[in-house]
Amino acid sequence: MLTPVIVIYTIIRAIKYKDRRYLLQRFCFTQFKTSGEHKNPVWIHAASVGEVIAVIPLIKSIRKHYPALAIQITSNTNTSADIVKNQLACVENLKHYYMPIDWKWAMKKIIKLTQPRCILIVETEIWPNLFCYSQQQQIPLLIINARLSHRTTNAKPWLLTIYKKTLNNTTKILARSIDDYDSYLKLGAKKSNLKLMGNIKLASHTEQTVTSIAFERNYVLAASTHEDEELQLATIWKQLITDKIVSDEILVIVPRHPERANSIAQKIKTLLSNIAIRSHNDSISDITQIYIADTVGELKQFMVSAKFIFMGGSLIAHGGQNIIEPAQLHKAIIFGQHMFNFKDECKLLIENNAAIQVTNKEELYKSFSDLLQEPKKVKQLANSAVKIIKTQGDNILQHYMLEIKKYLKE
Numbered sequence: 318m319l320t321p322v323i324v325i326y327t328i329i330r331a332i333k334y335k336d337r338r339y340l341l342q343r344f345c346f347t348q349f350k351t352s353g354e355h356k357n358p359v360w361i362h363a364a365s366v367g368e369v370i371a372v373i374p375l376i377k378s379i380r381k382h383y384p385a386l387a388i389q390i391t392s393n394t395n396t397s398a399d400i401v402k403n404q405l406a407c408v409e410n411l412k413h414y415y416m417p418i419d420w421k422w423a424m425k426k427i428i429k430l431t432q433p434r435c436i437l438i439v440e441t442e443i444w445p446n447l448f449c450y451s452q453q454q455q456i457p458l459l460i461i462n463a464r465l466s467h468r469t470t471n472a473k474p475w476l477l478t479i480y481k482k483t484l485n486n487t488t489k490i491l492a493r494s495i496d497d498y499d500s501y502l503k504l505g506a507k508k509s510n511l512k513l514m515g516n517i518k519l520a521s522h523t524e525q526t527v528t529s530i531a532f533e534r535n536y537v538l539a540a541s542t543h544e545d546e547e548l549q550l551a552t553i554w555k556q557l558i559t560d561k562i563v564s565d566e567i568l569v570i571v572p573r574h575p576e577r578a579n580s581i582a583q584k585i586k587t588l589l590s591n592i593a594i595r596s597h598n599d600s601i602s603d604i605t606q607i608y609i610a611d612t613v614g615e616l617k618q619f620m621v622s623a624k625f626i627f628m629g630g631s632l633i634a635h636g637g638q639n640i641i642e643p644a645q646l647h648k649a650i651i652f653g654q655h656m657f658n659f660k661d662e663c664k665l666l667i668e669n670n671a672a673i674q675v676t677n678k679e680e681l682y683k684s685f686s687d688l689l690q691e692p693k694k695v696k697q698l699a700n701s702a703v704k705i706i707k708t709q710g711d712n713i714l715q716h717y718m719l720e721i722k723k724y725l726k727e
Contacts, residue, residue, distance in 0.1 A: 323418055333576075334395045342415035345423035349389075349430045354410050358387035359725060360433035362416055366573075367639055368439040369397045371462060371518045373404060378718055380408050383725060389431055391416040396575070396613055403614040419444045428454060435724040437461050440493075441469065445479055448486040457488040457724040461717065462517040464493050465500040466636070467657060481505030491720060493517070494661045516662065517717055518641045519710030527646065529621035533601050534567045536608070537685070538619055541573040541638035542629035549632055551585040551607065553682050558589075558606065562686050567601070571610045571619055573629060573638065578611035617642060625649040625688045625695055631656055632681075640666065644706045649698035651675060651684045665709065671701035 331340035341347040359379065363369040369392055376388060388411040392398055401413045417423040424446040435457040438444070441464055451458045469480065484490070484506040492498040493516040501511055539550050547570055557563045572581060575596070582592050591606040593599035601608060610619055620626060626648045630638040636658030643650050650672040656663040666672035673688075675681045688695050 320420075327418070330395070336395055339395060339398075339415050343418055345417035345420070345426050349414060349427060350412060354385075355387040355389075355412060357432050357434045358389035358412070360389045360391070360431065360436045361439065362391045362436070362442060362444075363397065363439040364393045364416075364442050366394070366397050366400055368392075369400045370404075370639070370642075372437075372439050374520045374714055375461075375517060375717060375721075376405060376408060376411070378714055379721075379725070380411075382718065382722070384409075386410070386725065388412070389414065389433065399613040419446045421446045421450070424450045428456065434726075435459065435488075435721075437721065440464050441466055443469070443480055443483050445483045448483045452486040458486065459489045459491060459721070459724070460487060461491045461721070462493045462514075463490045463501065464497045464658075465504065470500055470504065477504065484510075488724070489720070491717065496660065512720065514716055514720070515709075515713045516641070517713055518639060518662075519706060520714035520717070527617045527621050530615060530618045532569075532622060534605070535565055536567045536569045536623060537689070538623035538626045539568060539570045540616060540620065540626055540628055540643070542570055543573055543633055543635050544577065546629050546632045547572070547581045548584050548588075549678065549681070550627065551588045553678065553685055554607065555588045556682060557685060557689065560686075562689050564689075566624065566689065567605055567608055569608045569610055569619060569623070571616050575611035575613060578609045581609055617646065620646050620648060623648060625651065625698075627685075628652045630658075637663070640672065641706060644671065644702035647699045647703045649673075649688060649695045650702060651681070651688070653681070665705060666702060669701055669705045671698060671705050673698070 327340065327343045361372060361376065363372050379386065379388065390401055390411065391414050393416050398413060405411055417427055428450055433456060436451055438460045440462050448458060481504060484504060487510055490501055490506055490511050491514040492501060492511060493514065495513060498511055498513045502508060554568045570581065572578060578594050578596060582594060585607060586592060589606045591604050593601055593605050593608045595610045595612050620643050626643045628638050628640050628643065628650060630636060631653030634655050637652060637656035640650055640652060640659055640662050644666065652674055654674065654676045667674055673684045675684055
C-alpha cells in the first residue's frame, strides 16, 4: 500500500544526497559481500543516528570478545552511515549497508547472501518480512534496548495486529525499561521472549575520552534541535543579550538534521543578525551571536567544552533527544517538558538534582540566566549527572553481552 510513497521518497533522498549506494542498497539492487572474512556476520540494524551511537559500545565489546567475528551493520539514513564511517572505522571486519526496504523478496535476498548467524535490531524497528523470514530460516533475532514509541502503541487496530504477529517471530526482546517491558506485553509479545535489561546508552561512559572542538569563544550548546526550537532559543538568547546576562558567550546550535542549517539561519536572522555557519567555513568574530554547527559526527566534541547544554526535541512534542551523553560528559543539562522517549532517564536526573526541566519560555529564560550567572550551580548539576549515570550504567554492557553471547557462537 505504501510502496509508491517509499519508492519516491527513496529516489528523492538519493538524489538530494547524491548517494548512488543509498539508492541501490535500499532497493536491494546490489550484491552484499559474503566471502572471505565476512561470512556469517552478526547483523546489527540501527535505524538512525541515535541508534547507531547507542550501539557503538556493544559493537566494540563484540569485537573485543570475538576478534574474528564479522559484523554487518545496517541503517536507514545518510547521516547514520556517516557516523558509522567516522566512529567505527577502527573496528576491523565491519561492513555497513543501507537497510533494504522491507519487501519480502529483498529480505530473502539479503539474508541468503549474507547468511547472518544472528540479527540484533536496535530499539524500535519492527520489520514484518525480515522478522518472518529470519524465523523461517531459524536465525535468532533479538530486539535490543527495546522500546516502543507512543505512535506504535497507539497505532490503528489493524496495524497493532501486524505488530503482534511480527513480535511473535522474535527470539528475544531485551527491554530498556519496565514501562517498555509492559508495553511489549500489551502489544502481544510473549512473556517468555521478554527480558528487562536496562538502557544500553548508560554503558557508553566506558568509551574513550572525547576531544573538544577548537573554538575561539565561550559557548552554550543547543544540541540536536528540531524545527521551531531554534527560533525559541534565539528569542531567549536575544533577551539574555539585551539584559546583559550574556557576556562573551556565543550560542552554538547543532541541529538534529544538519541540512536545515540555511533555513535555520534565515529564520533567526529576524532576531539576531550575526550568525555563522560551520559548513560555510564562516569565521567567528567578537560580534558573532549564534553559530550553527551543521557538520556530522561532531556533537560530542561540541559538548565537551560547552558551559552547559540544552537538549533539543523537548520544546516540541518530539519526545526529547539522548540526555545520557551530556551527563556522561560531565555537563549541566536543560531540557523541555516533552521527554516521553526518555522518560526514565529524565526522571533519574531530575530526582537526583542532576538536570533542569522547563515547561515554558519563562522557565527556559530563567534556567539559562541562572546557569550563565552561577558557575557553582553549573558544577553541582554536572557532578550529580555524571555520578548517577555512572552508578546506573556500570553493569549494563556486561549484562547485554552475557545475553547476546548465547547467539554469537563462532
